[in-house]
Amino acid sequence: MRRRRGSGAPSSSPAEADLAAAEAILGHAFNDRALLAQALSHSGLSQGRDQGLASNERLEFVGDRVLGLVVAEWLIERFPAEREGALGRRLAHLVAEPSLASVAGRLGLGALLAVAPGDDRAGVRDRPAVLADAVEAMIGALYLDAGLEAARGFIRRALAPEMVVDAPRDPKSALQEWTLGRGLGLPEYRVVATSGPSHAPTFRVRASCRDTWAEAEAGVKQAAEKAAAASLLALLEKGDG
Structure with a gap:
Protein backbone atom coordinates (compact mmCIF):
# COMPACT_ATOMS: atom_id res chain seq x y z
CA MET A 1 0.00 0.00 0.00
CA ARG A 2 1.24 3.46 -0.87
CA ARG A 3 2.48 5.66 1.96
CA ARG A 4 2.01 9.38 1.60
CA ARG A 5 5.09 10.81 3.25
CA GLY A 6 8.70 9.82 3.05
CA SER A 7 9.09 9.99 6.83
CA GLY A 8 6.36 7.40 7.29
CA ALA A 9 4.79 9.52 10.05
CA PRO A 10 1.13 10.30 9.38
CA SER A 11 0.09 13.94 9.68
CA SER A 12 -2.85 15.30 11.63
CA SER A 13 -4.54 16.23 8.35
CA PRO A 14 -4.61 14.80 4.82
CA ALA A 15 -1.85 15.86 2.43
CA GLU A 16 -2.62 18.06 -0.58
CA ALA A 17 -1.88 15.17 -2.93
CA ASP A 18 -4.35 12.97 -1.07
CA LEU A 19 -7.07 15.61 -1.30
CA ALA A 20 -6.48 15.85 -5.05
CA ALA A 21 -6.61 12.06 -5.36
CA ALA A 22 -9.88 11.96 -3.42
CA GLU A 23 -11.39 14.63 -5.66
CA ALA A 24 -10.44 12.54 -8.70
CA ILE A 25 -12.11 9.49 -7.13
CA LEU A 26 -15.28 11.45 -6.40
CA GLY A 27 -15.26 13.28 -9.74
CA HIS A 28 -15.69 16.65 -8.06
CA ALA A 29 -13.46 19.64 -7.24
CA PHE A 30 -14.54 20.82 -3.78
CA ASN A 31 -15.57 24.38 -3.08
CA ASP A 32 -14.95 23.71 0.62
CA ARG A 33 -11.93 21.46 0.84
CA ALA A 34 -12.18 21.41 4.62
CA LEU A 35 -15.13 19.05 4.20
CA LEU A 36 -13.03 16.62 2.19
CA ALA A 37 -10.14 16.86 4.66
CA GLN A 38 -12.54 16.04 7.47
CA ALA A 39 -13.93 13.07 5.54
CA LEU A 40 -10.41 11.63 5.27
CA SER A 41 -9.56 12.16 8.97
CA HIS A 42 -9.86 9.00 11.05
CA SER A 43 -11.49 9.38 14.46
CA GLY A 44 -8.30 8.32 16.25
CA LEU A 45 -6.70 11.65 15.37
CA SER A 46 -9.05 13.65 17.57
CA GLN A 47 -9.51 11.38 20.58
CA GLY A 48 -9.45 13.47 23.76
CA ARG A 49 -9.07 16.78 21.93
CA ASP A 50 -12.44 17.78 20.50
CA GLN A 51 -14.72 14.82 21.21
CA GLY A 52 -14.27 13.68 17.61
CA LEU A 53 -15.81 16.78 16.01
CA ALA A 54 -12.85 17.19 13.61
CA SER A 55 -12.92 13.54 12.49
CA ASN A 56 -15.06 12.00 9.78
CA GLU A 57 -17.74 10.65 12.15
CA ARG A 58 -20.25 13.49 11.61
CA LEU A 59 -19.85 13.27 7.83
CA GLU A 60 -20.27 9.51 8.06
CA PHE A 61 -23.61 10.19 9.80
CA VAL A 62 -24.74 12.31 6.84
CA GLY A 63 -23.30 9.99 4.21
CA ASP A 64 -25.06 6.96 5.66
CA ARG A 65 -28.44 8.65 5.17
CA VAL A 66 -27.62 9.87 1.67
CA LEU A 67 -26.34 6.42 0.71
CA GLY A 68 -29.51 4.72 1.91
CA LEU A 69 -31.75 7.13 0.02
CA VAL A 70 -29.80 6.91 -3.25
CA VAL A 71 -29.55 3.11 -3.15
CA ALA A 72 -33.27 2.73 -2.36
CA GLU A 73 -34.13 5.01 -5.28
CA TRP A 74 -31.73 3.09 -7.55
CA LEU A 75 -33.20 -0.29 -6.61
CA ILE A 76 -36.79 0.83 -7.23
CA GLU A 77 -35.68 1.97 -10.68
CA ARG A 78 -33.56 -1.10 -11.44
CA PHE A 79 -35.98 -3.79 -10.19
CA PRO A 80 -39.53 -2.46 -10.79
CA ALA A 81 -41.19 -5.87 -10.34
CA GLU A 82 -39.59 -6.83 -7.01
CA ARG A 83 -41.39 -6.79 -3.69
CA GLU A 84 -40.21 -4.90 -0.62
CA GLY A 85 -38.55 -7.90 1.00
CA ALA A 86 -36.23 -8.59 -1.94
CA LEU A 87 -35.48 -4.88 -2.31
CA GLY A 88 -34.65 -4.70 1.39
CA ARG A 89 -32.17 -7.57 1.07
CA ARG A 90 -30.52 -5.87 -1.86
CA LEU A 91 -30.26 -2.58 0.00
CA ALA A 92 -28.81 -4.27 3.08
CA HIS A 93 -26.19 -5.97 0.88
CA LEU A 94 -25.18 -2.77 -0.91
CA VAL A 95 -24.83 -0.56 2.17
CA ALA A 96 -23.23 -3.21 4.40
CA GLU A 97 -19.66 -2.99 5.64
CA PRO A 98 -18.24 -5.68 3.30
CA SER A 99 -19.61 -3.96 0.18
CA LEU A 100 -18.40 -0.51 1.22
CA ALA A 101 -15.00 -1.87 2.27
CA SER A 102 -14.75 -3.51 -1.15
CA VAL A 103 -15.48 -0.15 -2.77
CA ALA A 104 -12.78 1.49 -0.65
CA GLY A 105 -10.32 -1.21 -1.62
CA ARG A 106 -10.93 -0.74 -5.33
CA LEU A 107 -10.54 3.02 -4.97
CA GLY A 108 -7.38 2.84 -2.85
CA LEU A 109 -9.07 4.91 -0.18
CA GLY A 110 -7.14 3.48 2.76
CA ALA A 111 -3.89 5.06 1.60
CA LEU A 112 -5.52 8.52 1.57
CA LEU A 113 -6.68 8.50 5.18
CA ALA A 114 -5.01 10.64 7.83
CA VAL A 115 -4.59 8.41 10.88
CA ALA A 116 -2.80 8.60 14.22
CA PRO A 117 0.68 7.01 14.29
CA GLY A 118 -0.36 4.26 16.68
CA ASP A 119 -3.42 3.39 14.60
CA ASP A 120 -1.31 3.38 11.46
CA ARG A 121 1.10 0.85 12.99
CA ALA A 122 -1.89 -1.24 14.09
CA GLY A 123 -3.07 -1.48 10.48
CA VAL A 124 -6.21 0.62 10.88
CA ARG A 125 -6.13 1.56 7.18
CA ASP A 126 -6.94 -2.03 6.27
CA ARG A 127 -9.86 -2.54 8.65
CA PRO A 128 -13.17 -3.03 6.84
CA ALA A 129 -15.11 -0.94 9.36
CA VAL A 130 -12.74 2.01 8.99
CA LEU A 131 -12.81 1.79 5.19
CA ALA A 132 -16.61 1.53 5.09
CA ASP A 133 -16.94 4.54 7.41
CA ALA A 134 -14.58 6.54 5.19
CA VAL A 135 -16.69 5.81 2.11
CA GLU A 136 -19.79 7.07 3.91
CA ALA A 137 -17.92 10.16 5.13
CA MET A 138 -16.79 10.98 1.60
CA ILE A 139 -20.36 10.64 0.39
CA GLY A 140 -21.46 13.00 3.16
CA ALA A 141 -18.81 15.54 2.22
CA LEU A 142 -19.71 15.30 -1.47
CA TYR A 143 -23.40 15.79 -0.71
CA LEU A 144 -22.80 18.85 1.48
CA ASP A 145 -20.45 20.46 -1.04
CA ALA A 146 -22.17 19.61 -4.34
CA GLY A 147 -25.66 18.30 -3.62
CA LEU A 148 -27.60 15.11 -4.18
CA GLU A 149 -26.96 14.75 -7.91
CA ALA A 150 -23.19 14.62 -7.44
CA ALA A 151 -23.54 12.13 -4.59
CA ARG A 152 -25.91 10.01 -6.66
CA GLY A 153 -23.46 9.83 -9.55
CA PHE A 154 -20.57 8.70 -7.34
CA ILE A 155 -22.64 6.15 -5.42
CA ARG A 156 -23.93 4.51 -8.58
CA ARG A 157 -20.47 4.36 -10.13
CA ALA A 158 -18.84 3.05 -6.99
CA LEU A 159 -21.44 0.42 -6.14
CA ALA A 160 -22.14 -0.83 -9.66
CA PRO A 161 -19.85 -3.90 -9.22
CA GLU A 162 -21.74 -4.82 -6.05
CA MET A 163 -25.15 -4.78 -7.77
CA VAL A 164 -26.11 -8.44 -8.26
CA VAL A 165 -28.82 -9.95 -10.43
CA ASP A 166 -30.18 -12.29 -7.76
CA ALA A 167 -31.41 -10.75 -4.52
CA PRO A 168 -28.86 -11.73 -1.87
CA ARG A 169 -30.03 -13.65 1.19
CA ASP A 170 -29.05 -12.65 4.68
Missing part, protein backbone atom coordinates in the same frame (compact mmCIF):
# COMPACT_ATOMS: atom_id res chain seq x y z
CA PRO A 171 -26.42 -15.23 5.76
CA LYS A 172 -27.87 -15.60 9.27
CA SER A 173 -31.38 -16.19 7.92
CA ALA A 174 -30.09 -18.69 5.36
CA LEU A 175 -28.13 -20.58 8.03
CA GLN A 176 -31.13 -20.67 10.36
CA GLU A 177 -33.39 -22.01 7.62
CA TRP A 178 -30.84 -24.73 6.82
CA THR A 179 -30.37 -25.89 10.42
CA LEU A 180 -34.05 -25.78 11.35
CA GLY A 181 -34.99 -27.59 8.14
CA ARG A 182 -32.79 -30.50 9.22
CA GLY A 183 -33.88 -30.57 12.83
CA LEU A 184 -30.56 -29.23 14.13
CA GLY A 185 -31.99 -26.35 16.11
CA LEU A 186 -30.90 -22.72 16.05
CA PRO A 187 -27.27 -21.76 15.37
CA GLU A 188 -25.43 -20.00 18.18
CA TYR A 189 -23.19 -16.90 18.01
CA ARG A 190 -20.50 -15.95 20.50
CA VAL A 191 -17.83 -13.24 20.57
CA VAL A 192 -14.59 -15.16 21.20
CA ALA A 193 -12.15 -12.25 20.99
CA THR A 194 -12.00 -8.47 20.74
CA SER A 195 -8.91 -6.62 19.53
CA GLY A 196 -7.83 -3.13 18.53
CA PRO A 197 -8.33 0.25 20.23
CA SER A 198 -11.56 1.02 22.07
CA HIS A 199 -12.71 3.50 19.42
CA ALA A 200 -12.18 1.01 16.56
CA PRO A 201 -12.48 -2.55 17.91
CA THR A 202 -12.41 -5.72 15.84
CA PHE A 203 -14.73 -8.56 16.86
CA ARG A 204 -14.06 -12.25 16.28
CA VAL A 205 -17.34 -14.16 16.35
CA ARG A 206 -17.92 -17.92 16.33
CA ALA A 207 -21.06 -19.35 14.75
CA SER A 208 -21.79 -22.93 15.74
CA CYS A 209 -24.31 -25.69 15.20
CA ARG A 210 -23.86 -28.93 17.10
CA ASP A 211 -20.19 -29.85 16.64
CA THR A 212 -19.51 -27.65 13.60
CA TRP A 213 -18.34 -24.04 13.87
CA ALA A 214 -16.76 -21.22 11.90
CA GLU A 215 -15.27 -17.88 12.91
CA ALA A 216 -14.97 -14.46 11.26
CA GLU A 217 -13.74 -10.98 12.14
CA ALA A 218 -15.20 -7.54 11.45
CA GLY A 219 -15.27 -4.07 12.92
CA VAL A 220 -18.98 -4.45 13.71
CA LYS A 221 -20.24 -7.45 15.66
CA GLN A 222 -23.26 -7.94 13.41
CA ALA A 223 -21.02 -8.02 10.33
CA ALA A 224 -18.78 -10.59 11.99
CA GLU A 225 -21.83 -12.72 12.82
CA LYS A 226 -22.99 -12.62 9.20
CA ALA A 227 -19.56 -13.56 7.87
CA ALA A 228 -19.28 -16.42 10.36
CA ALA A 229 -22.77 -17.60 9.43
CA ALA A 230 -21.86 -17.65 5.74
CA SER A 231 -18.72 -19.68 6.46
CA LEU A 232 -20.58 -22.11 8.71
CA LEU A 233 -23.34 -22.64 6.15
CA ALA A 234 -20.73 -23.42 3.49
CA LEU A 235 -19.16 -26.02 5.82
CA LEU A 236 -22.52 -27.62 6.63
CA GLU A 237 -23.60 -27.76 3.00
CA LYS A 238 -20.29 -29.34 2.03
CA GLY A 239 -20.64 -31.98 4.70
CA ASP A 240 -24.23 -32.66 3.66
CA GLY A 241 -23.32 -33.13 0.02
Whole structure:
Protein backbone atom coordinates (compact mmCIF):
# COMPACT_ATOMS: atom_id res chain seq x y z
CA MET A 1 0.00 0.00 0.00
CA ARG A 2 1.24 3.46 -0.87
CA ARG A 3 2.48 5.66 1.96
CA ARG A 4 2.01 9.38 1.60
CA ARG A 5 5.09 10.81 3.25
CA GLY A 6 8.70 9.82 3.05
CA SER A 7 9.09 9.99 6.83
CA GLY A 8 6.36 7.40 7.29
CA ALA A 9 4.79 9.52 10.05
CA PRO A 10 1.13 10.30 9.38
CA SER A 11 0.09 13.94 9.68
CA SER A 12 -2.85 15.30 11.63
CA SER A 13 -4.54 16.23 8.35
CA PRO A 14 -4.61 14.80 4.82
CA ALA A 15 -1.85 15.86 2.43
CA GLU A 16 -2.62 18.06 -0.58
CA ALA A 17 -1.88 15.17 -2.93
CA ASP A 18 -4.35 12.97 -1.07
CA LEU A 19 -7.07 15.61 -1.30
CA ALA A 20 -6.48 15.85 -5.05
CA ALA A 21 -6.61 12.06 -5.36
CA ALA A 22 -9.88 11.96 -3.42
CA GLU A 23 -11.39 14.63 -5.66
CA ALA A 24 -10.44 12.54 -8.70
CA ILE A 25 -12.11 9.49 -7.13
CA LEU A 26 -15.28 11.45 -6.40
CA GLY A 27 -15.26 13.28 -9.74
CA HIS A 28 -15.69 16.65 -8.06
CA ALA A 29 -13.46 19.64 -7.24
CA PHE A 30 -14.54 20.82 -3.78
CA ASN A 31 -15.57 24.38 -3.08
CA ASP A 32 -14.95 23.71 0.62
CA ARG A 33 -11.93 21.46 0.84
CA ALA A 34 -12.18 21.41 4.62
CA LEU A 35 -15.13 19.05 4.20
CA LEU A 36 -13.03 16.62 2.19
CA ALA A 37 -10.14 16.86 4.66
CA GLN A 38 -12.54 16.04 7.47
CA ALA A 39 -13.93 13.07 5.54
CA LEU A 40 -10.41 11.63 5.27
CA SER A 41 -9.56 12.16 8.97
CA HIS A 42 -9.86 9.00 11.05
CA SER A 43 -11.49 9.38 14.46
CA GLY A 44 -8.30 8.32 16.25
CA LEU A 45 -6.70 11.65 15.37
CA SER A 46 -9.05 13.65 17.57
CA GLN A 47 -9.51 11.38 20.58
CA GLY A 48 -9.45 13.47 23.76
CA ARG A 49 -9.07 16.78 21.93
CA ASP A 50 -12.44 17.78 20.50
CA GLN A 51 -14.72 14.82 21.21
CA GLY A 52 -14.27 13.68 17.61
CA LEU A 53 -15.81 16.78 16.01
CA ALA A 54 -12.85 17.19 13.61
CA SER A 55 -12.92 13.54 12.49
CA ASN A 56 -15.06 12.00 9.78
CA GLU A 57 -17.74 10.65 12.15
CA ARG A 58 -20.25 13.49 11.61
CA LEU A 59 -19.85 13.27 7.83
CA GLU A 60 -20.27 9.51 8.06
CA PHE A 61 -23.61 10.19 9.80
CA VAL A 62 -24.74 12.31 6.84
CA GLY A 63 -23.30 9.99 4.21
CA ASP A 64 -25.06 6.96 5.66
CA ARG A 65 -28.44 8.65 5.17
CA VAL A 66 -27.62 9.87 1.67
CA LEU A 67 -26.34 6.42 0.71
CA GLY A 68 -29.51 4.72 1.91
CA LEU A 69 -31.75 7.13 0.02
CA VAL A 70 -29.80 6.91 -3.25
CA VAL A 71 -29.55 3.11 -3.15
CA ALA A 72 -33.27 2.73 -2.36
CA GLU A 73 -34.13 5.01 -5.28
CA TRP A 74 -31.73 3.09 -7.55
CA LEU A 75 -33.20 -0.29 -6.61
CA ILE A 76 -36.79 0.83 -7.23
CA GLU A 77 -35.68 1.97 -10.68
CA ARG A 78 -33.56 -1.10 -11.44
CA PHE A 79 -35.98 -3.79 -10.19
CA PRO A 80 -39.53 -2.46 -10.79
CA ALA A 81 -41.19 -5.87 -10.34
CA GLU A 82 -39.59 -6.83 -7.01
CA ARG A 83 -41.39 -6.79 -3.69
CA GLU A 84 -40.21 -4.90 -0.62
CA GLY A 85 -38.55 -7.90 1.00
CA ALA A 86 -36.23 -8.59 -1.94
CA LEU A 87 -35.48 -4.88 -2.31
CA GLY A 88 -34.65 -4.70 1.39
CA ARG A 89 -32.17 -7.57 1.07
CA ARG A 90 -30.52 -5.87 -1.86
CA LEU A 91 -30.26 -2.58 0.00
CA ALA A 92 -28.81 -4.27 3.08
CA HIS A 93 -26.19 -5.97 0.88
CA LEU A 94 -25.18 -2.77 -0.91
CA VAL A 95 -24.83 -0.56 2.17
CA ALA A 96 -23.23 -3.21 4.40
CA GLU A 97 -19.66 -2.99 5.64
CA PRO A 98 -18.24 -5.68 3.30
CA SER A 99 -19.61 -3.96 0.18
CA LEU A 100 -18.40 -0.51 1.22
CA ALA A 101 -15.00 -1.87 2.27
CA SER A 102 -14.75 -3.51 -1.15
CA VAL A 103 -15.48 -0.15 -2.77
CA ALA A 104 -12.78 1.49 -0.65
CA GLY A 105 -10.32 -1.21 -1.62
CA ARG A 106 -10.93 -0.74 -5.33
CA LEU A 107 -10.54 3.02 -4.97
CA GLY A 108 -7.38 2.84 -2.85
CA LEU A 109 -9.07 4.91 -0.18
CA GLY A 110 -7.14 3.48 2.76
CA ALA A 111 -3.89 5.06 1.60
CA LEU A 112 -5.52 8.52 1.57
CA LEU A 113 -6.68 8.50 5.18
CA ALA A 114 -5.01 10.64 7.83
CA VAL A 115 -4.59 8.41 10.88
CA ALA A 116 -2.80 8.60 14.22
CA PRO A 117 0.68 7.01 14.29
CA GLY A 118 -0.36 4.26 16.68
CA ASP A 119 -3.42 3.39 14.60
CA ASP A 120 -1.31 3.38 11.46
CA ARG A 121 1.10 0.85 12.99
CA ALA A 122 -1.89 -1.24 14.09
CA GLY A 123 -3.07 -1.48 10.48
CA VAL A 124 -6.21 0.62 10.88
CA ARG A 125 -6.13 1.56 7.18
CA ASP A 126 -6.94 -2.03 6.27
CA ARG A 127 -9.86 -2.54 8.65
CA PRO A 128 -13.17 -3.03 6.84
CA ALA A 129 -15.11 -0.94 9.36
CA VAL A 130 -12.74 2.01 8.99
CA LEU A 131 -12.81 1.79 5.19
CA ALA A 132 -16.61 1.53 5.09
CA ASP A 133 -16.94 4.54 7.41
CA ALA A 134 -14.58 6.54 5.19
CA VAL A 135 -16.69 5.81 2.11
CA GLU A 136 -19.79 7.07 3.91
CA ALA A 137 -17.92 10.16 5.13
CA MET A 138 -16.79 10.98 1.60
CA ILE A 139 -20.36 10.64 0.39
CA GLY A 140 -21.46 13.00 3.16
CA ALA A 141 -18.81 15.54 2.22
CA LEU A 142 -19.71 15.30 -1.47
CA TYR A 143 -23.40 15.79 -0.71
CA LEU A 144 -22.80 18.85 1.48
CA ASP A 145 -20.45 20.46 -1.04
CA ALA A 146 -22.17 19.61 -4.34
CA GLY A 147 -25.66 18.30 -3.62
CA LEU A 148 -27.60 15.11 -4.18
CA GLU A 149 -26.96 14.75 -7.91
CA ALA A 150 -23.19 14.62 -7.44
CA ALA A 151 -23.54 12.13 -4.59
CA ARG A 152 -25.91 10.01 -6.66
CA GLY A 153 -23.46 9.83 -9.55
CA PHE A 154 -20.57 8.70 -7.34
CA ILE A 155 -22.64 6.15 -5.42
CA ARG A 156 -23.93 4.51 -8.58
CA ARG A 157 -20.47 4.36 -10.13
CA ALA A 158 -18.84 3.05 -6.99
CA LEU A 159 -21.44 0.42 -6.14
CA ALA A 160 -22.14 -0.83 -9.66
CA PRO A 161 -19.85 -3.90 -9.22
CA GLU A 162 -21.74 -4.82 -6.05
CA MET A 163 -25.15 -4.78 -7.77
CA VAL A 164 -26.11 -8.44 -8.26
CA VAL A 165 -28.82 -9.95 -10.43
CA ASP A 166 -30.18 -12.29 -7.76
CA ALA A 167 -31.41 -10.75 -4.52
CA PRO A 168 -28.86 -11.73 -1.87
CA ARG A 169 -30.03 -13.65 1.19
CA ASP A 170 -29.05 -12.65 4.68
CA PRO A 171 -26.42 -15.23 5.76
CA LYS A 172 -27.87 -15.60 9.27
CA SER A 173 -31.38 -16.19 7.92
CA ALA A 174 -30.09 -18.69 5.36
CA LEU A 175 -28.13 -20.58 8.03
CA GLN A 176 -31.13 -20.67 10.36
CA GLU A 177 -33.39 -22.01 7.62
CA TRP A 178 -30.84 -24.73 6.82
CA THR A 179 -30.37 -25.89 10.42
CA LEU A 180 -34.05 -25.78 11.35
CA GLY A 181 -34.99 -27.59 8.14
CA ARG A 182 -32.79 -30.50 9.22
CA GLY A 183 -33.88 -30.57 12.83
CA LEU A 184 -30.56 -29.23 14.13
CA GLY A 185 -31.99 -26.35 16.11
CA LEU A 186 -30.90 -22.72 16.05
CA PRO A 187 -27.27 -21.76 15.37
CA GLU A 188 -25.43 -20.00 18.18
CA TYR A 189 -23.19 -16.90 18.01
CA ARG A 190 -20.50 -15.95 20.50
CA VAL A 191 -17.83 -13.24 20.57
CA VAL A 192 -14.59 -15.16 21.20
CA ALA A 193 -12.15 -12.25 20.99
CA THR A 194 -12.00 -8.47 20.74
CA SER A 195 -8.91 -6.62 19.53
CA GLY A 196 -7.83 -3.13 18.53
CA PRO A 197 -8.33 0.25 20.23
CA SER A 198 -11.56 1.02 22.07
CA HIS A 199 -12.71 3.50 19.42
CA ALA A 200 -12.18 1.01 16.56
CA PRO A 201 -12.48 -2.55 17.91
CA THR A 202 -12.41 -5.72 15.84
CA PHE A 203 -14.73 -8.56 16.86
CA ARG A 204 -14.06 -12.25 16.28
CA VAL A 205 -17.34 -14.16 16.35
CA ARG A 206 -17.92 -17.92 16.33
CA ALA A 207 -21.06 -19.35 14.75
CA SER A 208 -21.79 -22.93 15.74
CA CYS A 209 -24.31 -25.69 15.20
CA ARG A 210 -23.86 -28.93 17.10
CA ASP A 211 -20.19 -29.85 16.64
CA THR A 212 -19.51 -27.65 13.60
CA TRP A 213 -18.34 -24.04 13.87
CA ALA A 214 -16.76 -21.22 11.90
CA GLU A 215 -15.27 -17.88 12.91
CA ALA A 216 -14.97 -14.46 11.26
CA GLU A 217 -13.74 -10.98 12.14
CA ALA A 218 -15.20 -7.54 11.45
CA GLY A 219 -15.27 -4.07 12.92
CA VAL A 220 -18.98 -4.45 13.71
CA LYS A 221 -20.24 -7.45 15.66
CA GLN A 222 -23.26 -7.94 13.41
CA ALA A 223 -21.02 -8.02 10.33
CA ALA A 224 -18.78 -10.59 11.99
CA GLU A 225 -21.83 -12.72 12.82
CA LYS A 226 -22.99 -12.62 9.20
CA ALA A 227 -19.56 -13.56 7.87
CA ALA A 228 -19.28 -16.42 10.36
CA ALA A 229 -22.77 -17.60 9.43
CA ALA A 230 -21.86 -17.65 5.74
CA SER A 231 -18.72 -19.68 6.46
CA LEU A 232 -20.58 -22.11 8.71
CA LEU A 233 -23.34 -22.64 6.15
CA ALA A 234 -20.73 -23.42 3.49
CA LEU A 235 -19.16 -26.02 5.82
CA LEU A 236 -22.52 -27.62 6.63
CA GLU A 237 -23.60 -27.76 3.00
CA LYS A 238 -20.29 -29.34 2.03
CA GLY A 239 -20.64 -31.98 4.70
CA ASP A 240 -24.23 -32.66 3.66
CA GLY A 241 -23.32 -33.13 0.02
